[in-house]
Amino acid sequence: MTISRREVIKAGMAAGTALSFPSMLRAQTSPEDARTVRMAKEDLRIFDPVASTANITQEHGLAIYDTLFALDSKLTPQPQMIGKWGVSDDKKTYTFELRDGLGWHDGGFVTAADCVASIRRWGQVDAGGQLILARAKDISKKDDKTFTIALKEPLGLLPDILASASGQFLFIMREQDANRPATEQVTANIGSGPFRFNAALAKPGSSVTYDRNEKYVPRKEAPSAYAGGKIAKVDRVIWNNIADQQTAFAALQAGEIDFFQVPADLYPAVESDPNLDLQVVNKSGNVAFVRMNCLQKPFDNIKAxxxxxxxxxxxxxxxxxxxxPKYIRTVTSMFGNDTPASNDENTAWFKKGGDPEKAKQLFKEAGYAGEKVVILQPTDWASVSNGCQVLASALRNIGVNAELAPSDWGGVATRRSNKGPVEDGGWSMFLSDWPEFAMGDPISNVLLAANGEKAWYGWPKNDEYEALRAKWANVATSEERKALARKMQRIWWDFAGFVLIGQSVGPIAHRxxxxxxxxxxxxxxAMWNMQKASA
Known part of the structure; x- marks a missing residue:
């Protein structure tokens, strides 16, 4: 008989079974407990948001850094660190002035020089940033609070790119940190955002702690998604790395933690617990995908x-x-289901149940000779871990030598940067997801780039597609953009820069x-605005 995770936990709790929790998770009874929020999160191994697109790293960035512009709930870019800005009559020069009250956690003031250095560093890795650097004639400070971006030609999407959440957020760092090469990680963890990183309490592999930045001056507007006033309403937030999903959920039920990205098979258990809520904080959801290493066998061959x-x-x-089923949808467009760029060009490959016989034939045409296909499996990300197992089984069924490489997500995020063969610690495939709204943004979404070794992990390369992508920022009407999207998608599905799994809208669980x-x-x-009542 197969027993689900939900049944194990439910039975254990009903019987009063005491699960073994780390001491850091034991229930707190001190008066200040209502000012501390504890979350089950994956291991934060990479702190530099320029060095990794991993959600955990970008969320770390949202806590301690701030941005020049930010998207509100309607996906409209709003000034964040910027107080005033304008553009010249010829639309080629943008001038930005910082708002008052911006200060670093180490006591220094944020200056225009910090912004210039941060834009230049971020622009080396983010797809939208790369476009800005390619179009820029000059990016320079005018005084301590003012800087300009002078362009060779107009780029009307500039504020949208600076605010983008489609790739890597443009977090503003201290000049001395931003002057480090993009290939070298920044480890200082000193920002100007609403929370400070507590280095003294950091326990690598176990937990990280963030404290409210008492000197942070929020904007006066109401909070709206990533924009508006970032008011920290709790004193401390602790991210506990709890790799075991059963332990994490039991800790949530017991009040040991307050927040957990709960796996789908536990939704009914959350709904039946009077102390817990399921909440969808990402209404458009995410699109899951398979990324292949285009530099190594067998996926250096388009047929594979x-x-x-x-x-x-x-x-x-x-x-x-x-x-x-109410949380999932199939997807055939590289631009997602609901973005303006979504279309049905070149989607005849989609078949209910897939087409394993055709897949087997294509592997044969690719000259596949039994090479090991290594799939990076994050065991602390339940949905993706399950997907890896299904994929490995499907590959084995058509004669592919598929091997799972289990680790936590931190291990996957580190290993996927290895461009070498599997014999040298490289990889063949990994699964992840991307915000659905961002799938319609080929300028800022690095997943939609195909510029070879400058591209995101997997490094697909197609010059014809890239020539079309470069036109995206210049088209004047939505009709032209839709026509361009169809041309791009026709080429994309021919060379298969990634493979879609589908769309999900997954809730989180919290007390x-x-x-x-x-x-x-x-x-x-976004850790600002949240608050916690006494139990």
Whole structure:
């Protein structure tokens, strides 16, 4: 008989079984407990948001850094660190002035020089930033509070790119940190945002702690997604790395933690607990995908990538990963289901149940000779871990030598940067997801770039596609953009830069005493505005 995780936990709790929790999770009874929020999060291994697109790293950035502009709940860019800004009559020179009250956690003042250095560093890795650097004639400070971006030609999307949450947020760092090469990680963790990183309490592999920045001066506007006033309403937030999903959920039920990205098979257990809530903080959801290493065998061959495109049974993988049908949808457009760029060009490959026989034939045409195909499996990310197992099984069924490489997500995020063969610690495939709203943004979304070794992990390369992507910022009307999107998608599915699994809208679980969680496009955690009532 198969017993689900939900049944194990329910039985254990009903019987009063005492699960073994780390001491840091034991229930607190001190008066200040209502001012401390504890969350089950994956291991934060990479602190530099320029060095990694991993959600956990970008969320760390949202806590301690601030941005020049930010998207509100309607996906409109709003000034954040900027007080005033304008553009010249010829639309080629933008002038930005910082608002008052911006200070670093180490006591210094934020200056225009910090902003210039941060833009230049971020622009080396973010797809939208790369476009700005390519179009820029000059990026320079005018005085301590003012800087300009002078362009070779107009770029009307500039404020949108500076505010983008589609790739990597443009977090402003101290000049001395931002002057480090983008290939070297910044480890100082000193920002100007609403929370300070507590280095003294950091326990690598176990927990990280953030304290309210008492000197932070928020904007006066109401909070709206990543924009508006970032008011920290709790004194401390602790991220506990609890790799075991059962332990994390039991800790949530017991009040040991307040927040947990709960796996789909536990939704009914959350709904039946009077002390817990499920909340969707990312209404457009995420699109899950398979990324292949285009630099190494077998996926350096286009036929092998096309094989995966035909192999995937989206419905089966979505059910395994996310469970409840009300939270999932199949996707055939590289631009997602609901973005203005979404279309049906070149989607004949999609078949209910997939097409394993065609996939097998395509692997044969690719000259596949039994090479090991290593799939990076994050065991602390339940949905993706389940998807990896389904994918490995499907590959083995058509004769592919698939091997799972289990680790926590931190290990996956580190290993996927290895461009070498699997024999040298490289990889063949990994699964992840991306905010659905961002799938319609080929300028800032690095997942949609195909510029070879400058591209995101997997490093697909197609010059014809890239020439079309470069035109995106210049088209004048939505009709022209839709036509361009169809041309791009026709080429994309031919060379298969990634393979889609489907769309999910997954809620998070939290104690009912935790309120004020903001709806955010992409679902990145915004820790300001949340508050906690006494139990």
């Amino acid at each position: 990538r096309q094989a995966i495109l035909n192999l995937i049974d989206q419905e089966a993988m979505l059910r395994a990963m996310y469970g409840d 009912k005493t935790l309120t004020g969680l903001l709806d955010t496009p992409g679902g990145y955690l």
